[in-house]
Amino acid sequence: MKELSLHVLDIVQNSIKAGATLVEIDICEDSKDDLMIIQISDNGKGMDEETVKKLEDPFFTTRTTRKVGLGIPFFAQAAQSCGGDLKVKSELGKGTTVTASFIRSHIDRAPLGSMSDTMVSLIAVNPEMDFVYRHKIDDNEFTFDTREIRNILQEVPLSNPMVLDWIKKYIEDNLIEITGGV
Amino acid sequence: MAVIKSIEDLERIRDQARDLVNLRKDSESKIRVVVGMGTCGIAAGARTAMLAILDELKKRNIDNVIVTETGCIGLCKFEPLVDVIKPGENKVTYVNVNEEKARQIVVKHIINNQIIDEWVIPNI
Numbered sequence: 001m002k003e004l005s006l007h008v009l010d011i012v013q014n015s016i017k018a019g020a021t022l023v024e025i026d027i028c029e030d031s032k033d034d035l036m037i038i039q040i041s042d043n044g045k046g047m048d049e050e051t052v053k054k055l056e057d058p059f060f061t062t063r064t065t066r067k068v069g070l071g072i073p074f075f076a077q078a079a080q081s082c083g084g085d086l087k088v089k090s091e092l093g094k095g096t097t098v099t100a101s102f103i104r105s106h107i108d109r110a111p112l113g114s115m116s117d118t119m120v121s122l123i124a125v126n127p128e129m130d131f132v133y134r135h136k137i138d139d140n141e142f143t144f145d146t147r148e149i150r151n152i153l154q155e156v157p158l159s160n161p162m163v164l165d166w167i168k169k170y171i172e173d174n175l176i177e178i179t180g181g182v
Numbered sequence: 183m184a185v186i187k188s189i190e191d192l193e194r195i196r197d198q199a200r201d202l203v204n205l206r207k208d209s210e211s212k213i214r215v216v217v218g219m220g221t222c223g224i225a226a227g228a229r230t231a232m233l234a235i236l237d238e239l240k241k242r243n244i245d246n247v248i249v250t251e252t253g254c255i256g257l258c259k260f261e262p263l264v265d266v267i268k269p270g271e272n273k274v275t276y277v278n279v280n281e282e283k284a285r286q287i288v289v290k291h292i293i294n295n296q297i298i299d300e301w302v303i304p305n306i
Contacts, residue, residue, distance in 0.1 A: 001224070001225055006224050006225070006229065009219075009224055009229060010221050010224045010225075013219055013220070013221075013224075013251075013253065017253065063253065063254065069221075070221045070222075071221040074221065074225075117229055117233060118229065120233065120236075121219075121229050121232050121233060124232070124236055124249060125217075125219075125232075125249055125250050125251045149192065152189065152192050152193060152196065153192070153196050153199075154196065155200075156195075156196045156199040156200060160195075160199050161236065161239070161240035162195045162198065162199055163192070163195055163196075163199070164236065164240075165240075166188070166191060166192055166195055169188075170188050170192075173188070
């Protein structure tokens, strides 16, 4: 994957398939410790310990259409090749948390890419699900929460094209702000 | 300040959207577009394809289309895959859909009813 935001999109697909109604995406960038952490938590059906152990095996998948499952192994490889690691915590009936860490300045660390595109793609086809996206860069932080937006929108769906445009711009503007841009 | 202004914008969009409520609420008359969003699809550019489809539908004010996603169907080397399913017609599967193809699919197939044969795989 060329962008870490594509890994996020991919990992969240697992949450969707696990029947999650809420997915929380946390990105934390720390320039002092030179660390970047991407965490995705869901309230889906979760997995037992045995299943979690098999996740990093590319030849494990619950699918029947093909014999490989590469989402988690790819993300793990991206983290490990940047001096980081990937951890999966899961509890049956409670949900799953995937945490990837990276050395932020590592030469092989892919750019985060467009988180606004990732969020818009997720919301457009899953308008009934809730997503929280928190992004922290050193002391600056911003939170995007579809539950708050839903409150304002009332009966208008999140997948409305004008709403999606607003979401894209809202995320972009806030990211520029916490990056310390204009 | 910026946040407050944005929220005001969102309220304005909500009121506008209410005025443009689609009267055809029955989803049976809607066209379905399904984008392959497995790991293979995403790695091959499914996000770009999906956003291009949404953008083209918005630009042309098409509101009788539901865009959804599916996982890997085992045709990874043909990803990104996009299915177009019109009510009462067979599913049409487009392969290797990039941004330009995605926009053409909206214009030619969804709007003008012309299937773009050279990008389609036979029904499986």
